Amino acid sequence: MSAQVLTYIFVGLTFGLYIAIAIWSRSGSTADFYVAGGHVHPLANGAATAADWMSAASYLSMAGIIAFEGADGARYLMGWTGGYVLLALCLAPYLRKFAKFTVPDFVGDRYYSQTARLVAVLCVVFISFTYIAGQMRGVGIVFSRFLEVDIDLGVGIGMGIVFFYAVLGGMKGITYTQVAQYCVLIFAYLVPAIYISLMLTNVPLPMLGFGSTLNDGSGMFLLDKLDGLTQELGMAAFTEGKKSTVDMFFITAALMAGTAGLPHVIVRFFTVPSVRDARVSAGYALIFIALLYTTAPAVAAFARLNIIDALNETEYQALPEWFSKWEDSGLLAWVDKNQDGKLQYRGGAALEPAKPIFSGERGASGERLVSNEVGASANELYIDRDIIVLAHPEIAQLPNWVVALVAAGGLAAALSTAAGLLLVISSAISHDLLKNTLARNLTETQELRWARVSAAVAILIAGLFGIYPPGFVAEVVAFAFGLAAASFFPVILLGIFSTRMNKEAAISGMLSGLILTTSYISYFKFMAPELNHAEHWWFGISPEGIGTLGMLLNFAVALVVMRVTPPPPESVVNMVRAIRIPKQAS
Amino acid sequence: MSQEDQRQAETESSAARQPDEPVGVSDEAGHEAYWRANVRTLLSLLLVWFFVSFGCGILWVDALNEYSFFGWKLGFWFSQQGAIYTFVVLIFVYVFKMNALDRRFNVDEDR
Structure with a gap:
């Protein structure tokens, strides 16, 4: 079948x-x-x-x-x-x-x-x-x-x-x-x-x-x-x-x-x-x-x-069947930079910009031509990372x-x-x-x-x-983890492990964590994506990792605010004490 | 001796007085002792958690990569396999220790 x-x-x-x-x-x-x-x-x-x-x-x-x-x-x-x-x-x-x-x-x-x-x-x-x-x-x-x-x-x-x-x-x-x-x-x-x-x-x-x-x-x-x-x-x-x-x-x-x-x-x-x-x-x-x-x-x-074994130094005509299937779906592309009819898989990006833009024509070997600039490297293969799991059984x-x-x-x-x-x-x-x-x-x-x-x-x-x-899906995934780390994690943790933790500390902690994380990610992902390189990052932390700094800020702000504001009501303290033990002894 | 230490000393001595009797959490001291034991358990487990992942898998990965472990470089193995296996073990050690603690303080849910 x-x-x-x-x-x-x-x-x-x-x-x-x-x-x-x-x-x-x-x-x-x-x-x-x-x-x-x-x-x-x-x-x-x-x-x-x-x-x-x-x-x-x-x-x-x-x-x-x-x-x-x-x-x-x-x-x-x-x-x-x-x-x-x-x-x-x-x-x-x-x-x-x-x-x-x-x-x-x-x-x-x-x-x-x-x-x-x-x-x-x-x-x-x-x-x-x-x-x-x-x-x-x-x-x-x-x-x-x-x-x-x-x-x-x-x-x-x-x-x-x-x-x-x-x-x-x-x-x-x-x-x-x-x-x-x-x-x-x-x-x-x-x-x-x-x-x-x-x-x-x-x-x-x-x-x-x-x-x-x-x-x-x-x-x-x-x-x-x-x-x-x-x-x-x-x-x-x-x-x-x-x-x-x-x-x-x-x-x-x-x-x-x-x-x-x-x-x-x-x-x-x-x-x-x-x-x-x-x-x-x-x-x-x-x-x-x-x-x-x-x-x-x-x-x-x-x-x-x-992949190296199946593709490198192979003539286009002799490439396995899956290659052309994924090429048709636009997730693989080959540019014959040295005109030898064989695929060279090397380091560096094959295309500039990295994703292929197909021109709709076929090349000398029958490959789909792209209208991208070819990069400086000798690499001739573009391969989308997302196909590995789906294509591997065929490979x-x-x-x-x-x-x-x-x-x-x-x-x-x-x-x-x-x-x-x-x-x-x-x-x-x-x-x-x-x-x-x-x-x-x-x-x-x-x-x-x-x-x-x-x-x-x-x-x-x-x-x-x-x-x-929306074009920004990949970008905002970093948000999901960053936000969860900078908002919920510290507030829930302190809510359990400190009876002194109060509402003022929680709200100010969450807000400072959220603001730091959101603005850092938005700056590098949306406002100035051209600056998104290690030399512009704070302490070398990429937007993917900034949630950790947001979390530390959240903890720091909460611990300070907690000390200068009134303690939580008696009923809340009792609730925290109650969730710390699995069952009240009878 | 600070007030905190004093309280801990008291609760420990009260636990020592009756080794076979389950210690309750109905009074302030018992509650405090249970919570301290809990926090101690999880801090020691989190130390291991930090050591295998952030330590062996990230901070010292290059140094450990000098050693080979079967077909892996050791640091690479920790970061892609060893840390994950350790995490699983840590959770089950925690479950085991907490169940024992619950029984000792008479707060396990079977009673």
Whole structure:
């Protein structure tokens, strides 16, 4: 069977499964809708958290980034897993004991302030929409590449599926579909990785395989071979980083604190029955995440090696079939700079500007011509990093069913994250904005109806973002983590670990962190992008890492303001004392 | 001796008086002792967290890359594999230690 037919079958089957789960787990109350009634088994919550957290970016893009950046890719690997240690030790158990529905709930109650609650609602909505735009786009890309439907139609189908289980099932529906989606996505990620690891090294586990010797008879370690090849071709050695230590440090810290402060992750820990379950559930979640995150760098190394092997010094006519397919979609391009009819893959950018602009004509060998300036380097290949995971099974010539599986996995990753984000947006509107602020006399039934309405509206807006992607999506993702790190993380942490922490300190801390982070990122990303180089950055910190500085400022301002303003009321102090212990002794 | 130290000394001596009896958190001293033990546990685990990721994976990565570990350079292995494995272990150590602490102070949720 062709890969396309198989993809239709796999995608159809998985979508059928998600719908069946949604019908089985409908929500009947607001507690069901917001936190799945608080009855989720910690193991199931671990799998759901992993699917919730691992987005189209983790699944589709991360291995590609590492394949081309090598050692520098570690900031994502450590940043996006290390945050779970902070979450498990410093936030999750106490927030579970607090036992409400949302993050703005905690901020509003702990700081006895409607202003703080509203600031939190705004941050939640902004962070979540930033994130969701990328997910819907990911759904569209998978559909258009593998099923040859229009990107817009693909986004539409994705919206329909999410609509079904998020609006009907709320958190309950989302949780159990996320468990299924985790199984689909991890299976789809590991199968090709294991295949390729066996092909290159005879070692079945990819996370061990990429530290083993090659089976081509040379007896060389895979990474030594890759380091040698990359240097020979004038590229940075795969295992050497190019980023400065300071920048790596700050970016990793921002990603860690941002992960711990992201509302759609935090809220998953409201769904388990007890404090003890919240702790262990974070452990399960990290095991599930680590399975993919320790495989990703292996996939990256394998892919880089396979690409050099398949393409370098090969005549265009003799290039593998996948090359022309991805060339047609505009994600690969070749310029025959030295007119020898062969592809030279070297260091440096092939084109200027970096992304190809196709002229619509074909060259002497049949390649798509570009109208870009050719860069100074001898490199003739442009390759989009996002295709690595999707194209790798074809590059390694794996069977069609593996190719189809990867597409279904990509959809599972994007849809599960989108659903989690939508729920956070909908509860911020119906629960925090309406029920707790504007319309306090809502009945349970009315609130549930509003939750469904706001989920539906949020899906429509998210779909529009997917169909008409704003040009700044990639830029604002740095915002999401920076903001979470500079706003929520310090305020929640101090709210638990200091009984003296008051509303004045929280608001001034959040504001100073937010203002610093927002203005630094906007300056370098929007106002003066031409200055976005290390020599103009403060202390060599890139906009990606500035959230860490925002977080430190937030802590500093809060700790000073706290000492010169009145302490919080007795009732709040008692609340903090209560969330610090799992159960009051009888 | 500062007031803080004095209080800690008192709570520790009160815990020492009755080693087999679960210590409650109903009084101020018990609550304080439980919280201190909790904070101590998580600070020591966060030290390890910092050491493997920011230390071995970032600050000393070049120095560690001089050593090889199977087919990896050691620093590279820490930053792309070792740190992640350590994170998983840390969370389970935390779970284990906290469950024990909860039982000692009679605040575990099974009772």
